[in-house]
Amino acid sequence: xxxxxxxxxxxxxxxxxxxxxxxxxxxxxxxxxxxxxxxxxxxxxxxxxxxxxxxxxxxxxxxxxxxxxxxxxxxxxxxxxxxxxxxxxxxxxxxxxxxxxxxxxxxxxxxxxxxxxxxxxxxxxxxxxxxxxxxxxxxxxxxxxxxxxxxxxxxxxxxxxxxxxxxxxxxxxxxxxxxxxxxxxxxxxxxxxxxxxxxxxxxxxxxxxxxxxxxxxxxxxxxxxxxxxxxxxxxxxxxxxxxxxxxxxxxxxxxxxxxxxxxxxxxxxxxxxxxxxxxxxxxx
Numbered sequence: 645x646x647x648x649x650x651x652x653x654x655x656x657x658x659x660x661x662x663x664x665x666x667x668x669x670x671x672x673x674x675x676x677x678x679x680x681x682x683x684x685x686x687x688x689x690x691x692x693x694x695x696x697x698x699x700x701x702x703x704x705x706x707x708x709x710x711x712x713x714x715x716x717x718x719x720x721x722x723x724x725x726x727x728x729x730x731x732x733x734x735x736x737x738x739x740x741x742x743x744x745x746x747x748x749x750x751x752x753x754x755x756x757x758x759x760x761x762x763x764x765x766x767x768x769x770x771x772x773x774x775x776x777x778x779x780x781x782x783x784x785x786x787x788x789x790x791x792x793x794x795x796x797x798x799x800x801x802x803x804x805x806x807x808x809x810x811x812x813x814x815x816x817x818x819x820x821x822x823x824x825x826x827x828x829x830x831x832x833x834x835x836x837x838x839x840x841x842x843x844x845x846x847x848x849x850x851x852x853x854x855x856x857x858x859x860x861x862x863x864x865x866x867x868x869x870x871x872x873x874x875x876x877x878x879x880x881x882x883x884x885x886x887x888x889x890x891x892x893x894x895x896x897x898x899x900x901x902x903x904x905x906x907x908x909x910x911x912x913x914x915x916x917x918x919x920x921x922x923x924x925x926x927x928x
Contacts (some may be wrong), residue, residue, distance in 0.1 A: 649736070650770050655723045656722075657759075657762065658892075659850060660722065660832060661831060661833055662870040663828070663832050664825070664829050665828070666674060666824075668820075670819065670821045670825050670826075671817060672826075673818075673859040675816070675822075676822060676826040679826050680826045680827065680830055680831050680834075683831040684831045684834055687718075687720070687731055687831065688835055688838070689897075689901060690714055690717040690718035690721065691721055691729075692870060692871045692898040693717065693898040693901065694717070694718045695718045695723070695726050695867065695899065696733065696873065696884055697716075697902075698714060698716070699727075700709070700730040700733040700734055701884050702777070703884055704887040704906075704911050704912065704913055704914045705911065706782070706911045707910075709901075714789065715768050715783075715784055717794075719787050719793075719795065720795050720798045721795070721832060723835075723839065724792075726778070726784060726787065727770050727772075727779065727784055727787070728788060728791065730773045730775050731771035731774040732767065732771065734772055735771055736843075739857035740856075741847065741857070741858040741859050746761055747762075747843040747844075748847065748857065750847070754781060755844075757840075758844035762840075776802075793892045799824060799828045803824055803886070806818060806819050806820025807820050807823070807871070810841055816822070838870050839870070841866055841869075841870075842870065845863060845866060845878070846861055846866055846874060846876035847859045847861065849861065849863060850864075850866075850874075851863075853924075854878070854880075854924075856880050856881055858880055860876045860877045861877050862874065862877045862881040867888075867894065867895060868895060869879075871886045871896070871898040872897055873898075875888040875889045875890065882917045885916055886914045886915050887899045887914075887915075888915070890917060890922055
């Protein structure tokens with residue numbers, strides 16, 4: 645018998661969505677669109693390459709300073725910190741689509757998997773037993789104790805930048821309210837939902853290449869929106885590799901960016917899927 649999943653209320657999450665209504669009250673121009681896309685791209689990369697492929701799966705190695713940079717910039721996306729994120733994601737892989745999975749559509753339904761699970765108070769705690777390799781870093785523990793601080797500092801920076809434009813370049817028409825709406829609220833909420841879609845859509849709608857015990861599927865549209873995370877069935881078949889797009893046409897931008905960073909020795913030991921899986925992928 646399945647345990648009933650009850651969706652609670654998350655006031656910070658509601659506030660972030662309400663903030664998006666600001667698009668009706670602030671001007672829109674090219675700067676707004678560029679800012680939105682830039683912050684969206686930054687958040688998607690630091691979450692997919694950082695929180696997911698590095699902190700959750702250790703699929704590549706990097707230096708301690710760049711590790712903290714990935715953690716800090718990822719925490720600016722307001723999806724809590726890398727320790728909380730990784731602990732629950734590892735729990736997901738350990739019990740994918742079973743009763744113990746924190747966000748399974750099979751167990752709790754589509755909306756539970758998409759957004760309901762993050763509203764539960766009992767999931768606020770970090771599962772330190774799942775991330776013993778990460779708790780030894782005091783700077784990551786600091787982020788864990790202050791998960792909203794980087795996002796608030798980022799919002800303050802946007803406001804100050806807007807005020808500076810109003811004082812020193814009023815002809816630009818750029819305001820603090822405009823920057824906070826497009827650069828903070830709208831971009832962050834957009835990243836919320838493409839991230840949440842991996843838990844919901846990518847366990848319901850798409851194609852299955854590998855017969856795994858969970859319901860994961862590959863979804864090309866999600867792969868484009870999330871820098872490659874939409875190749876979710878591939879990922880669940882071999883979760884510890886950096887690359888998630890197994891065929892040449894399976895675009896995986898986070899993997900490509902990490903390969904560029906490897907050229908500069910910023911990251912190294914990028915893990916690839918076994919040749920046997922790639923051969924099966926070609927035959928599928």
